Amino acid sequence: MRMTIGKALPLCAAVLGGILLFLGYAGFDQFYLEWIFLLPLFWAIRDQRPKHAFQLGWCAGIVGHAGGFYWVIGMFQVFAGLPWPLAALGLLFLAAANGLLMGVWAWAVRVAALKTRWSLVWVAPVVWTALEKFWPEVFPNYLGASQYQLPLLTQIADLVGILGVSFLVVFINAVLWSVLSGWLERRSFTWRPLAVLAAVLVAVLGYGAYRIAAVERQVASAEQLSVGLIQTNQGGTAKYYDPDAIFREHQAMTVALAQVQPLDLTVWPEGICEIALASSREGQVPAFAGMKTPVLWGAVLKEMGPGSGKVCNTALLTDPSGRILGTYDKSVLVPFGEYIPFGDIFPRLYSWSPYTSRFWPGESEEPLTLGKHRLSVSICYEDIFPEKIRALMRGGREGRRPDVMFNLTNDSWYGKSTEPMEHLALASFRSIENRRALVRVTNTGISAIVDPVGRIVSRTGIWTKETLVNRVPILQGTTVYARYGDLLGWLCILLTAWCIGQALGMAGKGRSGDGAEETREEHAGAHSSRKWH
Template sequence: MTIGKALPFCAAVLGGILFFVGYAGFDQFYLEWVFLLPLFWAIRDQQPRQALWLGWCTGLVGHAGGFYWVIGMFQVFAGLPWPVAALGLLALAAANGLLMGVWAWAVRLIVLRTRWNVVWVAPVIWTALEKFWPEIFPNYLGASQYQLPWLTQVADLVGILGVSFLVVFINAALWSVLTGWLESRRFVWRPAAALVAVLVAVLGYGALRIQSVERQVAAAEHMSVGLIQTNQGGTSKYYDPDALFREHKAMTVALAQVQPLDLTVWPEGICEIALALSREGQVPAFASMKTPILWGAVLKEVGPTSEKYRNTSVLTDPAGRILGTYDKSVLVPFGEYIPFGDIFPRLYSWSPYTSRFWPGESEEPLTLGKHRLSVSICYEDIFPQKIRSLMRGGREGRRPDVMFNLTNDSWYGKSTEPMEHLALASFRSIENRRALVRVTNTGISAVVDPVGRIVSRTGIWTKETLVSRVPMLQGTTVYARYGDLLGWLCILLTAWCIGQALSMARKGSGGDGAPGTAEDDGLVAHRRAHPAKKRH
């Protein structure tokens, strides 16, 4: 009995391991097609309350393994001792992992009470929770498939949530076919046929869209962009900021002498600068570089009665004149600000390593000649709605031709985080059909094409320059116009399904309804073939 009770939790742990090993960074993407099978098995005979705990166990293991780098981040970024940083990881994993617990509870509740088929119930609920669940570091399941461009092109219709939907659908369909065979020795053809049909449609759409976008790229005007990666960590600017600037300058001048550049891009937070509210003027230190530069700065904004610090990107022309600025608006909690710190300023004295930045308010693109540049800073590029908002083109609605992101990933050490960050960001290219240029101080700096493919990149913790010809595209996508319609639809469906299940439970209806195979109508969960037999 003890072993029997432990087996579901062992299966839940196995699902969590498959989850993080299959995710971006570890890059065993095929494991995400089956990572839910152990959890489906674990909850098949459970009541919804037990399913919640099992799902939470899977989520806790998956997020603790996938976000292991959070310990180092808390140590370096916030100055926390190792035990406290480890507790921070555990708290973050518990909060994010609860999503999977709620998912397992809802799936089990709905299938148990209504006997609706898990093949469509599971992906609908997952997508609703990915859209609804608040996370400090969003980690959409669909990002695990970034290496499969034919599979991910649907993101220009339904965003990365659509790819997450597809991954859970694959898991649920495979589970339905598997249990149909194991429990009744018959092939359940409906979920198998649905899986084949969906994959054919998705892959066919992907192939057509890739060809179409490649034709647009071939006909587009291109900009020659140089990326500077000095391999200097985030703390270098505190120890010797002048040396950090000089190294970026030297690498920029050397690169410009080798080949002409339309723009050179530096990472986040390289220089400190004070500007008036007008943001106009010249930065003499950039006048001798002979190339336009987009660079990250810690901006001291001097107003009539107050001063504010912002995480800013600045675009200067070859003479050092400021062409435009963008202030980061999605700030990192406990790194760039402390929640409720404005109300309780004393909180900042408890965390002396935490910066006190003010969020930006403008979403206007920057202009370089006739081209419009959308700029984001740090982890803003993993928030689909934020980039979608920036790509609207500000007050005039002139959509940018290309996207830039200035990042500092050195806080995470030599871990899987830089690759995970890049994989998540690559979906912004598909959703908006624009090239994405990302530059970091320690890697991974990269250029992502409008199909979402990483066409060129640097290493991690390497000193490199990278030059690429980047297409200037126009037009928009269904996702750029309408956003997460799939997510909102799944939220409505989930609320309705849970309401129906709870209503049936109050009326005393429902059966064992294990998530698994389906009867001929494809909507009702199948009862196990031999309920009276003992399990061995």
């Protein structure tokens, strides 16, 4: 019985860590829980062999991602037409795949603790940041997004991106564990890690206050663009039943809004209608001539002409006469929603998932031009990929950086869940990283305006019919992150490779005879307080 309890307690601690992870994330919004979510897992793996630490970390990751991504079940049911059991299996598979990050993190941290002199306080955030940069995910969910409500803390993203905020969150956890474990095991209080944490927080918060004040001064003197957002509260499946009615509703709401106040631009969500155009993408759309305002709108576009026929998820910009000013095709497609992996090789797969589209990925990164203003446009979940938005913000062939960012989204596939808030929170960091306002419009919510500091200054509800009008600043300039990208992530990858390489090298020497005692220590699962703290 004692052995059973001894094995069960670390597992329970890992499960608790996973629960704290998703409750502290965007959507559930208990952001302070992310400052302590790793403490149970640190306790669980403190005297485990690396392979057992991996298993416990993976367990925590599965719980955290299954709880945070529960809405994936509904997405698979509506988006891909899967029955409930297969949709639940899809969630489990996704949680297991994403949860591997925590398993590998726990393994690496334990290996480093046993075999090197590296301090856990620094190993933990370095390894986590390396994995967030390196690990491939269908839905990236950077830990730093949990802190979107704390603008003083998040302004470092214009230097080091959202990865820097993730690093800070794990660093806080590691310092707290270092102090707590030292007190539990030696009944002594260690002040040094807390002093380092205090210094780091003072620097981060001070930088945040300085940058917010500087950006606010820039915004106060900037030209403003009056933008109207149309949210009709029509779900993604509605277009299959009466697509013309959805278009007419957007049209009517746009005309009514333009009559109330002058607008520089009106924005619709993605995929509002279908349209066929020649490959030149030039021409006029008569239906937009009566709206008396430029419109940025989403459509399913089919290219016509010899050798063409490809279908794209496209954003189009039209002037008040309906003339097409520019188009942008989505390039980061949703697997099983906008294409099926290996579907080109095995076309029969599409017959098994009738609701899955078959889109062609876009290739252009050119901004759209409205008068003298340059607009960076992304579609759907492209705005949660920092490098994708950074590439769009480079300004294409001419290198003329856009003035404002726009995102056209359909979040209705996820129901009335936490996903729209998670999506918005992740997207809000693109404003900080690039110091541009972000305009996001969705068909069922949340549509929002995010200022260049990353604050959500106005927003709609979820599953509501609304219009939203606000003025957004036209800004120029760039940031360290926009110029150099994830330097912190690459540095952490190099440091992690060095640390793990050093640890595995020492383990190899131990097995050859020079370190037999140390090897026995690892296999026994004993821990070294000096190395673990």
